[in-house]
Ligand SMILES: *[C@@H]1O[C@H](CO)[C@@H](O)[C@H](O)[C@H]1NC(C)=O
């Protein structure tokens with residue numbers, strides 16, 4: 001088994017100080033300090049970076065760089081909260097040492113209060129109770145430090161640790177005086193020696209206690225060497241301390257070594273490799289024995305159980321110790337932000353590695369405690385949401401899965417085809433939670449929802465589409481990003497509704513069966529207009545039905561019919577329903593029904609320019625013989641007559657028909673006259689010349705008429721609107737009036753026949769049942785007409801009128 005993960009719990013808290021301010025303005029500034037394992041910990045909360053001063057018998061020393069690092073004070077660069085952390089080595093410059101057992105610290109922490117005023121805050125601590133190993137090496141953020149027991153480490157006698165040291169040792173012996181000397185061994189074999197004061201000027205710091213001596217070096221000093229151990233870069237300072245003790249020259253190996261790799265990330269774990277054996281710290285003649293390996297967080301060792309629970313790993317693999325921390329593990333910090341509409345995050349953790357090992361010699365052993373602090377962080381990781389289209393067309397529901405939503409993100413807003421959803425009341429979005437804290441959302445939206453766009457592709461296939469804009473927001477910093485999803489789905493079997501029709505009593509009855517899903521796709525229309533309940537009410541259609549079936553009853557003579565085959569006994573009326581794609585208005589199918597109806601008094605103005613009139617002239621007095629009536633051209637006689645009624649059918653450009661041009665429509669007008677004849681009335685012979693006169697008119701919208709000037713062939717896009725007026729007055733024209741609804745339009749005509757026309761407008765409609773029409777008939781016709789003609793006239797409605 002090549003796993004050597006020996007953890008040990010360290011119980012070492014000799015004293016703790018927590019100083020909280022009761023002074024005004026310092027509520028949010030808290031200074032805490034604590035004696036920790038081999039350093040004093042000071043923790044300061046303040047908005048502005050605090051300043052630190054160390055105090056000793058010589059006075060106050062401001063701890064700024066480079067003095068702080070050289071003297072064993074680390075103002076940590078690892079600031080994930082708003083705290084500033086300082087770690088002060090027990091062998092820092094201004095710390096009092098009593099017999100290497102009691103360490104007395106004294107500081108001023110200068111903190112700015114809310115008003116920007118700087119307040120000095122004294123911190124003092126006495127730390128003790130520590131058991132030192134023979135040699136301790138710490139690789140801090142800003143320096144490396146070694147401290148050794150002078151007695152047990154006196155290596156002068158062990159002159160067998162390498163050729164180079166041998167040479168150095170003889171040089172030291174030559175130079176040795178009562179003054180202490182540091183000798184740096186360089187990679188090229190050169191040895192440079194310097195006095196302690198020279199070394200201090202060069203950035204090194206030497207502190208001695210009763211039994212121990214500590215040497216500190218900042219990184220990248222001129223005497224440092226960068227080497228590679230088992231593929232890991234290591235910075236090494238090979239240095240020995242020489243001094244004369246009685247007649248003997250003492251030599252202490254004060255070498256330091258720290259890895260300077262920054263760790264890596266494999267997509268799931270932060271990894272940090274450390275060589276198990278760092279050669280400069282191991283004598284060639286000694287037997288190496290590893291005692292324990294441990295992991296810690298922010299300068300504090302963790303017990304094995306805690307480390308395991310958090311998923312940290314420490315595994316020996318070959319010559320390396322591999323440390324791993326899962327992304328997002330407890331103890332680390334996640335930082336997220338939005339960059340270019342992309343969620344990005346990093347994970348950072350501040351680890352402590354400790355290796356205690358022994359070097360076994362023939363005459364005993366030397367223990368070394370080697371510690372390294374390291375900030376590990378991941379690169380900026382993109383967490384792009386992804387979506388899966390899980391729509392099954394047969395379910396007729398859009399189903400979208402939106403995944404990879406980090407735990408600190410909420411779905412703030414969803415808009416579908418530009419319509420914003422109300423998140424609070426929305427039942428179409430539901431969250432999905434994963435064990436690892438990440439989330440997903442599911443959106444389900446029926447095809448039939450009003451916000452869904454659709455298009456009929458033909459053959460019963462409809463394409464539905466949604467563009468969804470998900471707004472995702474990082475909390476609590478409220479940083480938003482968006483994810484767009486476009487989904488199309490095709491559904492089969494959306495066939496057009498079925499329309500059936502049958503003749504019924506006085507009209508035609510249509511039955512429309514619309515499959516429920518097809519409702520929005522199809523529009524049932526009459527001519528260019530959609531069939532709505534308003535339209536039905538306006539035109540006198542009867543529309544009723546339930547969700548599955550609509551029944552439309554269209555009484556004969558209502559707007560929309562065309563007529564043919566008119567005889568005195570019956571005629572054909574045809575009505576057509578259209579089925580259109582309600583978006584493109586493209587006609588898919590049409591259903592028309594032709595039914596036979598009993599002929600009543602009526603006028604038909606066909607689109608081909610034929611006028612058909614059926615009327616009952618005998619209803620007037622004195623009676624008129626139907627077979628002796630003519631049009632203005634006396635050669636135009638009825639097509640059919642019986643005892644009481646006549647049927648005229650003639651072309652608008654024949655039989656003396658007059659044409660009048662209005663602003664928006666043409667009026668064609670003719671008259672049904674009784675033959676001039678002498679009738680005996682008792683003893684008198686009365687000439688009844690044109691006493692009976694019936695005016696028939698057809699109105700056609702001007703815009704719909706095609707008149708080719710050469711052959712004068714009349715065609716109209718739409719049938720005309722007819723009217724019949726009876727002139728049967730014996731009292732003269734004194735009570736002539738213009739029927740409402742037409743009057744306004746008549747006045748706009750420019751024709752010289754205007755006067756004529758007005759004279760023809762005869763009121764005083766006969767009593768009900770008589771031939772003629774009432775003012776309200778005309779008004780209805782007129783307003784319908786106005787509505788039709790006033791608009792851009794795309795209403796291909798066939799018009800016929802029943803005369804009462
Ligand atoms: C979280 O779990 C889900 C479901 O198992 C997985 O799809 C996703 O990739 C995981 N996310 C992370 C960050 O590990």
Ligand SMILES: *[C@@H]1O[C@H](CO)[C@@H](O)[C@H](O)[C@H]1NC(C)=O
Nearest residue numbers: 413415469470471482483484
């Ligand atoms: C998505 O929604 C956000 C916020 O409403 C908006 O800024 C963005 O332009 C939208 N994107 C698209 C493509 O509509």
